[in-house]
Amino acid sequence: MxxxxxxxxxxxxxxxxxxxxxxxxxxxxxxxxxxxxxxxxxxxxxxxxxxxxxxxxxxxxxxxxxxxxxxxxxxxxxxxxxxxxxxxxxxxxxxxxxxxxxxxxxxxxxxxxxxxxxxxxxxxxxxxTEQTIEAGGLTVNPSEQTASANGTPVALGPSEFKLLHFFITHPNRAYNRRQLLDLVWGDHVFVEERTVDVHISRLRRALEEGGAGNCIQTVRGLGYRFYTESGETP
The missing domain is CATH 3.40.50.2300 (Response regulator)
Known part of the structure; x- marks a missing residue:
């Protein structure tokens, strides 16, 4: 957990x-x-x-x-x-x-x-929580720290995994960089907000191998969101 x-x-x-x-x-x-x-x-x-x-x-x-x-x-x-x-x-x-x-x-x-x-x-x-989440073709297992996209295992670093887990449990809502830093890394961590962009890019590249790179969307003027066409929630 x-x-x-x-x-x-x-x-x-x-x-x-x-x-x-x-x-x-x-x-x-x-x-x-x-x-x-x-x-x-x-x-x-x-x-x-x-x-x-x-x-x-x-x-x-x-x-x-x-x-x-x-x-x-x-x-x-x-x-x-x-x-x-x-x-x-x-x-x-x-x-x-x-x-x-x-x-x-x-x-x-x-x-x-x-x-x-x-x-x-x-x-x-x-x-x-340690509940396995499935949405938008993705499966995230926090207890084993593993993820897959359309059945293809996705290799993620610790920060990218935390980002993906957060996004999939909070779908279809936009978050700015400061919010993501606070909610994913913790509000006690003092790093540049642009650091989020680096980890988002890494996450997208990893998800693209399973055909799910488009699920992390950029919201112009705000930040990012995890989007599913059906609007499904875990």
């Missing part, structure tokens, strides 16, 4: 240890901090793939953090699960209305937590 980084904000030490242990056993990389104050510098330095945040925290609450993240263009699409002992329908509605993607009520089972995390990744960050 592609490396998935999760930031968990939980002030109860025992629950924090449980979250870290359960998710690490499931193959995720987890950082656990006890407060929003401790989390903000980490979020500023590098965005995780997902945030798990407790509702009641010392200082700023989990709801306040969610509201702050959703108001920032850099973090507004960050997948967020709210953890809380407050389990009424009105509490759930409040958390979801403020921007949480999902809501897990304490106490929770390890199996439930893992299932919720995986379900949210499939919805919000499919490029971080």
């Amino acid at each position: 592609p490396q998935v980084n999760i930031l968990a904000i939980e002030d109860e030490e025992a629950i924090g240890r449980l979250i870290g242990f359960v998710l690490e056993q499931a193959g995720f990389q987890v950082t656990v901090v006890p407060s929003v104050e401790k989390a903000l510098p980490l979020l500023a330095a590098e965005l995780p793939d997902m945030v798990l945040v407790d509702w009641m925290l010392p200082g700023a609450s989990g709801l306040q953090l969610i509201k702050q993240l959703r108001q920032n263009t850099r973090t507004r699409d960050l997948p967020i699960i709210l953890l809380t002992a407050r389990g009424t329908e009105s509490d759930k509605e409040q958390g979801l209305n403020l921007g949480a993607d999902d809501y897990v009520t304490k106490p929770f089972s390890p199996r439930e937590l893992i299932a919720r995390v995986n379900a949210l990744l499939r919805r919000r960050a499919p490029q971080k």
Whole structure:
């Protein structure tokens, strides 16, 4: 599975240890901090793939953090699960209305937590899952890091594979170079935006051998998109 980084904000030490242990056993990389104050510098330095945040925290609450993240263009699409002992329908509605993607009520089972995390990744960050994807004559297997075009194996470098995996899981939508750098390489990586053009060219050349070079299209004045004539989605 592609490396998935999760930031968990939980002030109860025992629950924090449980979250870290359960998710690490499931193959995720987890950082656990006890407060929003401790989390903000980490979020500023590098965005995780997902945030798990407790509702009641010392200082700023989990709801306040969610509201702050959703108001920032850099973090507004960050997948967020709210953890809380407050389990009424009105509490759930409040958390979801403020921007949480999902809501897990304490106490929770390890199996439930893992299932919720995986379900949210499939919805919000499919490029971080290990599901084999087929679209536009292409087949991408992230667990084996292999790809084929119309049945012909395609030899790709690591960056080109990540680009292809991202594109095939986000079809028929244009992305500019800065977005691709942030979403594929990570927003903590500081490289020239034109670097994307180099990797796109390499990816196209590799796909052309299988007759699929035209699926990566240039969108004039913006960037690139993965296009399928049928508009199919994985």
